[in-house]
Amino acid sequence: MKSREHIQKEVDLTLESLEGLQRAETMPFFYTRLMARLEQPEVTVWNRWMAWLAKPAVSLGILLLFLMLNGYLLMNKYQQEDDQVTPGTEYVAQQISYFDNSTP
Amino acid sequence: MPVKDYVYMTDTAGKAIPRPDEWHLVERLKKGDAAAFKLIVESRKDLVYNTAIGLLQNAEDAEDITQEVFVKVFESVHQFKGESAFSTWLYKIAITKSLELIRSRKRKKRFAFITSLFGENNEPRYEPVDFVHPGVQLDNRERAAKLFHAISQLVDNQRIAFTLHKVEGVSYQEIADIMGVTVSAVESLIHRAKANLRKILEDYYKNQP
Numbered sequence: 001m002k003s004r005e006h007i008q009k010e011v012d013l014t015l016e017s018l019e020g021l022q023r024a025e026t027m028p029f030f031y032t033r034l035m036a037r038l039e040q041p042e043v044t045v046w047n048r049w050m051a052w053l054a055k056p057a058v059s060l061g062i063l064l065l066f067l068m069l070n071g072y073l074l075m076n077k078y079q080q081e082d083d084q085v086t087p088g089t090e091y092v093a094q095q096i097s098y099f100d101n102s103t104p
Numbered sequence: 105m106p107v108k109d110y111v112y113m114t115d116t117a118g119k120a121i122p123r124p125d126e127w128h129l130v131e132r133l134k135k136g137d138a139a140a141f142k143l144i145v146e147s148r149k150d151l152v153y154n155t156a157i158g159l160l161q162n163a164e165d166a167e168d169i170t171q172e173v174f175v176k177v178f179e180s181v182h183q184f185k186g187e188s189a190f191s192t193w194l195y196k197i198a199i200t201k202s203l204e205l206i207r208s209r210k211r212k213k214r215f216a217f218i219t220s221l222f223g224e225n226n227e228p229r230y231e232p233v234d235f236v237h238p239g240v241q242l243d244n245r246e247r248a249a250k251l252f253h254a255i256s257q258l259v260d261n262q263r264i265a266f267t268l269h270k271v272e273g274v275s276y277q278e279i280a281d282i283m284g285v286t287v288s289a290v291e292s293l294i295h296r297a298k299a300n301l302r303k304i305l306e307d308y309y310k311n312q313p
Contacts, residue, residue: 021248
């Protein structure tokens with residue numbers, strides 16, 4: 001087990017380890033690299049969105065979602081049409097039954 | 105009368121040293137003078153790089169942020185009204201951009217799993233645990249690496265104040281200007297940073313075999 005004095009000494013030495021620190025310097029030709037960056041076409045938010053949308057996983061995912069939504073809407077539409085047909089069907093059935101009863 | 109790009113200042117030994125006249129250069133840059141921009145970059149690139157590397161603890165990220173800072177200077181020099189020193193403005197941009205990158209890395213880490221489902225390139229990024237500042241003296245490298253690791257665990261404002269003072273050698277007064285706080289607030293931040301670093305390092309050395 002380490003003594004408290006030993007730990008304190010290590011901590012003090014570690015805290016003093018930045019004494020005499022020299023300033024870090026950029027790599028040579030920094031200005032050339034900077035100018036190359038300044039001359040690059042600007043990446044806009046629109047460009048980033050388009051790049052994201054162009055990914056196969058994203059575009060296929062959106063297509064799948066679109067197809068599922070379409071399917072759901074079509075199913076809903078048929079369901080509604082079925083519901084609307086019911087009164088008409090009842091009417092025809094009533095008419096048939098009327099003629100059936102009225103015929104001698 | 106032609107305006108000089110350099111003003112001469114005397115160092116501690118009384119020797120005249122040339123230093124770019126930044127007020128004049130900034131005015132020239134506002135008029136679109138590329139030569140003035142080059143002089144500004146060459147004279148201040150290491151200030152920005154050293155600040156960024158101290159906060160980011162990664163040489164590649166620091167280079168990237170240094171470039172971003174000067175792109176911002178080039179594009180937004182008109183916003184610099186000269187109410188503070190030009191270096192203060194540069195420090196502010198460097199700190200803001202560095203913190204933005206640190207936060208974006210943290211967010212990306214959190215959402216790495218989700219984004220991987222959408223085909224993002226999430227190769228594990230090399231994050232050095234033992235960053236060694238290139239300016240550290242050879243016999244202090246091991247201890248400095250532990251200190252930098254401890255610094256990365258501080259809260260943002262303590263980390264900024266401590267790094268500016270210890271890594272970049274900025275005075276308390278200028279740190280106060282950069283952070284927009286009082287000098288006594290800076291003293292307090294550095295005092296708390298040291299106390300927290302001491303605690304982190306004590307825990308580290310206690311658990312060392």
